[in-house]
Amino acid sequence: MKLFPVVCCLLLFACSKPGDPADPDPGPGPGPGPGPDNGNKELTITSVSPESAEAGILVIKGTGFNATASQNLVSIGPHTTVVENATTTQLDITMPASLPQGDHDITIRANSKTVTKTKAFHRIGWLVSNFAGTGVWDQTDGPAATASFRWPSGLIMDNAGNLFVTDLHKIRKITPQGVVSTVAGGNASGFRDGDAANARFNTLNALVMDANRNIYVADEMNHVIRRISATGVVSTVAGKSEEFGYVDGIGTDARFAMPYGLALNAGGTHLYVGDHMNHRIRRIELANSKVTTVAGDGQNAHRDGNGLTAGIPSPGGITFDSDGNLYIAEKGAGYVRKMTPNGDVTTIGGNLSANTAPTNIVIDKDKNTYVAYSGTAKIKKYTPAGVETNFAGNNFGTGEEDGDAQVIFFQRPEGMVLQQDAQGKMTFYVCDALRKKIKKITKE
Incomplete structure (x- = not known):
């Protein structure tokens, strides 16, 4: 995996808003069905980072993700994103090109569970x-x-x-x-x-x-x-x-x-x-x-x-x-x-x-x-x-x-x-x- 240069063309840095809980309570919601060994894990988002990824990719870490990329539905604000790679603890997503700066909700649906975390995004490039x-x-x-x-x-x-x-x-x-x-x-x-x-x-x-x-x-x-x-x-x-x-x-x-x-x-x-x-x-x-x-x-x-x-x-x-x-x-x-x-x-x-x-x-x-x-x-x-x-x-x-x-x-x-x-x-x-x-x- 290529290290991300800070001044290159990645769209956004993401950082937690002050006071955000590290692990919001998972709420019920529609989403892809459970995969092997995934269904009973709590769905959480623990970090969002571009620091070690290819340009244009955002890395979301947490628990309870589906190891099959297509079985995770991820949206940022009104935009549905593409999940490029997935493990049970990490999702690599392609950022929406038109996402503006500011606070946006990241919502993940996986294994019949839903979690949302608000992040502050700052564009670079x-x-x-x-x-x-x-x-x-x-x-x-x-x-x-x-x-x-x-x-x-x-x-x-x-x-x-x-x-x-x-x-x-x-x-x-x-x-x-x-x-x-x-x-x-x-x-x-x-x-x-x-x-x-x-x-x-x-x-x-x-x-x-x-x-x-x-x-x-x-x-x-x-x-x-x-x-x-x-x-x-x-x-x-x-x-x-x-x-x-x-x-x-x-x-x-x-x-x-x-x-x-x-x-x-x-x-x-x-x-x-x-x-x-x-x-x-x-x-x-x-x-x-x-x-x-x-x-x-x-x-x-x-x-x-x-x-x-x-x-x-x-x-x-x-x-x-x-x-x-x-x-x-x-x-x-x-x-x-x-x-x-x-x-x-x-x-x-x-x-x-x-x-x-x-x-x-x-x-x-x-x-x-x-x-x-x-x-x-x-x-x-x-x-x-x-x-x-x-x-x-x-x-x-x-x-x-x-x-x-x-x-x-x-x-x-x-x-x-x-x-x-x-x-x-x-x-x-x-x-x-x-x-x-x-x-x-x-x-x-």
Whole structure:
């Protein structure tokens, strides 16, 4: 049996509440029938511990258990657990992924007897919880617990901790206190510049904010880049509405094909665009709206190289690190790419067979890269040395959505934000587009 490391991914520590009796009186109750040499033993719980078990396993010790695992029914709070191994004095159970912190009753039914013991549980490791959204397809503003979204995809955070979310044809805002409001756009698709409330968009993706609180957003199906000023005025920065194409040029003379990812350089003077269907990285000089192509040969083929000789199939989300390297989620081929300031494009991880449709990237202070893969519904972590591990998500599914990050199921992780304080504590926010929710990942 493998020793359990304290900082790994086991869900919960359990400890007795002050004043709990060590051996509660057994009460009558339904349960599996008696097994050999078990039926006359008193059913008790004497200890609950994770200290010497495999990750994800809770060890319950006591008396009167059934030596056949399936003949013990164990529940923690409202959750029925799986008994992996059993003796008459020990049960090894798999913890429910979504069990919250706090006091919960452990109830065991064995040999026609029932015993219950209350324990205080404390989670450790990376944990996923719901931050905003009910899962209902709607766009209701209000408290995060009752607000609704249609297709949350792009996500950023300002210096005050406000989140901004692209939600189909709208931009929404979530305050640190969990209040959701609409910043710009309407329920229906369209194209209109002007005041934010009357402006219209058509399927929004990534967004960024500059130092003056101007928001830039990729208006994918209008094939343009839009700006929402700090005073709430929407204008077109580059591209022409509903004109799909590839042209470098100034402002509306330029053409894009379903722009997806956006990233500002450190000085805030240039906006980089993952031009999805043109298979290129474009750059906009914000002072004059001049658009140029900086990487990608326009072919739907993966290839390392410099600048325009590199192949970047269907770039998605993009982001800069502190050294000025641009990281690219290559949706078309399933890779994660890195472009240096001198234009060299290399591959740092991912592949089509194992990881599909990387959508967005965030980077921590130690240069670890976290990539949301919408195709496999996982978030992967890449170290600076290129070592890949699974950070969150257990493949695509409709199972538990809150709890241990290694166990829960996303449905389509898209936009992602990393908040990291001076002490290095990290909090992730993730748009789960298909669930129509914003999820939060924290470490306990």
